[in-house]
Amino acid sequence: MTAPGEAARRKPARRPTIKDIARRAGVSESAVSFALNDRPGVSQDTRARVRRVAEELGWQANSAARALSGERAGALGLVLARPAQTLGVESFFLQLVSGIQEVLSARQIALLFQVVEDLGTECALYRRWWAERRVDGVLVVDPRTEDPRPELLAALGLPAVVVGGPATPGPDPSGPATAEPTAKSAAEPTAKSAAESAAESAAPAHPLLSTVWADDAKAMARVLDHLYGLGHRRIVHIAGLPGLAHTARRIRSLRTEADRRGLDHRQVRSVTTDYSDAEGAEATRRLLDAARPPTAIVYDNDVMAVAGASVAAERGISVPDALSIVAWDDSALCRVTHPRLTALVRDTPGFGRLAAQELLAVLDGGPLRTVQGELPHLEARESTAAPSPR
Amino acid sequence: MTAPGEAARRKPARRPTIKDIARRAGVSESAVSFALNDRPGVSQDTRARVRRVAEELGWQANSAARALSGERAGALGLVLARPAQTLGVESFFLQLVSGIQEVLSARQIALLFQVVEDLGTECALYRRWWAERRVDGVLVVDPRTEDPRPELLAALGLPAVVVGGPATPGPDPSGPATAEPTAKSAAEPTAKSAAESAAESAAPAHPLLSTVWADDAKAMARVLDHLYGLGHRRIVHIAGLPGLAHTARRIRSLRTEADRRGLDHRQVRSVTTDYSDAEGAEATRRLLDAARPPTAIVYDNDVMAVAGASVAAERGISVPDALSIVAWDDSALCRVTHPRLTALVRDTPGFGRLAAQELLAVLDGGPLRTVQGELPHLEARESTAAPSPR
DNA sequence: TTGTAAGCGTTATCAA
């Protein structure tokens, strides 16, 4: 190593360029370029020599130069639009990102990750990245029911894949999925056949962008199967943000499943929250204080589920005897509570890998597609059981 | 907007360049460059005109071109070396990143964020980024007691700031801070005066890199003050990974504080873990099963604290009557348990802002410095109280 | 199979 401190700082080692390699290998720069990029037009012998020299020198292509001449920036972008406070306890994103990078790092592609306050800032950032040519494409997360992003990205010509989509499904014949907001009450029961819903979820392709998604409808059906099978008839789904596409899908699915079993929409229903422990707890309190409280609650994330379990404990309501609890998404959280929480487990890093692969496929000129991730499975733990007779 | 679908994808809008601006404003390219970069050598009039045209065209500098000619890539890097499984419930990093980006986005600087498996991969990535000229500098997190990164980065001449440092403090006269691993027992009591320790923590500057850090020693002292004041005399610190610099500082501080109060090192001590809920729970079980269990436990993160509280509940040990619990780092987790957990609260986004500012200062040619973040404060909740008499 | 040369969009150095 060089001398420490200031010295090292002032005189950074020079990075080798293609010219250095050319000189050292006794060939032209273009030959080097061809050799290193696996292009025809250079002999096996030369190719090998160039490769060896490059290795010796520890050469790596200058990403700026490559981006400037070739079209590729060698980087993809991912923006997370969340108010700073909402950046709570969420293993989801870190795991998603780690899966994405497993795929990207093998191809030497960098990921620009940015956390912003809101959707407007996110859109502005896409425009900037596009104008700056900073990224070759982006992964769009948290798709919404009304989402301006696909149209913007398509207009810019910035390749993108919607993760968790479809962002804006076609017009819903029965109107948008709605749930009572926490404050209000009662939602008019808009019946729809299971077949209708299934068809919808089978062809959710967004016309503008490729999409990778999980079948929340089927997952919700599994949860319902589990709870209904145990004997539950009063089931409430404490959902996340109402504007998100997957929230809408889950709500719609719950309704479909209720209809299929002839359950009343007053007994089986969804309420929306902001995903925070505070709103999760608040919604739970309201439900438990009602005249006929639910015997089972499904929470849209782990944090709310734990908060809900805590409320039950505070009320002296025993889980699972008097109340069953299911968490959508598993994490350490679900395993440290007492009792441990039954959870819907999905392979989040795997989902990230899928998304990255799909974006790379789009960059390579592949067709727009809709790819479905693995169906989550229900990990039954101690928080769900048959409801106590009353 | 242009026509949707394939059309938009095939014919992406052209990005305006400096040449377009020059043509349209009727000046030379270099005049445009000067005007847009606030350099002297162009009249007020021209400058205004150029600016207006650039605005109209929605021009943004092509980051690759700028990186190629100027020295700057306009991006910083942050690598998180964590085995994928350990990417658990941690709000810390997302919050840190959000703070960092508050500072960077104001200066239009992007952040390359990468999650890797281990330190070796992290170092390889620094080398690659450096060779590719991908980043202008990096933020080094999770500094260790024996850390190869500062030397590597200094040798490469890649500007960096250690976040949470100092990474490798000067040789400790009393030997490295050690704690009994969970499996073993007893550590030889290596006494050291409080003054000595204070001096050490007052001048932790790493000779190679700038550092922003939090005074874990003082924070630990605060925790001890709290618990000792309540009457606790048997206090165990369930620490995180033994190799991390801040773990060492906390362990050392605990010992110093014990000595200062004449407490036995068998009664007040640290054990190390991997931060996981599993090891946190396991360590807690071991402690509670001992002949003379501690009356208070300090956990190095929120997940372990919650896991520990859960173990206590499982054992029928009442918190805080029979056991007091403190969590290092607050989060929603600490507020959803029953009782809510007393926690050491710090401003993580603020810490991120500080780190980003410091790195920018280094990039601007500022001197190597050691900057101290805000001291965490203890948020006393229901999990700490006077120990029950026995 | 090889080398020469133009170009990518900036910044920076010169003369004018």
Add this chain to the structure above:
DNA sequence: TTGATAACGCTTACAA
């Protein structure tokens, strides 16, 4: 105060 012009490191026609 301006406008050519040469880098920066790479890719890629095109010519030898």
